[in-house]
Amino acid sequence: GAVVSQHPSRVICKSGTSVKIECRSLDFQATTMFWYRQFPKQSLMLMATSNEGSKATYEQGVEKDKFLINHASLTLSTLTVTSAHPEDSSFYICSAYGTTFNYEQYFGPGTRLTVT
């Protein structure tokens, strides 16, 4: 099956600093990657859709200048949380979709971000 990795799995940073999270498709080309955020005991909420070589599409209420997304290749998308604050602490999960897939998306293992 298709494998998606995410790095780091956990990160603790100080308020005001920036954190980069990587999402990689290891054995397929991901034309589209999605970034979700999940707060404790809540559902996954879509933050943005990232297509290779083009600007990401952000969901309403998600600040594009705060959550920078880059999908520079068919196997890598990055999410940078800029000037992080404690309220940004959350579980960030990416998923990837390839043109050879009819429907299914494949999830990364997630990144637990804690901002102190």
Next chain:
Amino acid sequence: GENVEQHPSTLSVQEGDSAVIKCTYSDSASNYFPWYKQELGKRPQLIIDIRSNVGEKKDQRIAVTLNKTAKHFSLHITETQPEDSAVYFCAASNSGYALNFGKGTSLLVTP
């Protein structure tokens, strides 16, 4: 946009009983309906999915039904086991587009 409602939010069953979780969706363009099991701190794990051209799908103890006219789909787990305890999410999407998740059902199977 798509809106997915999921019920119940919590479900407690005795081992061996059946569990049913129901979801409704709003966008008639949605054509893919997966169900995920998520354990604490882990990624969602696809357990079964159904496409809009199919009314029912079964995989061992798990089945999903889809009613396109009424825009609802359900997850059925039979002969539940303690290891089935987790949070279950339904989702809906149009192929290739982002998944819209329900709010989740916390299932507890007691021995």
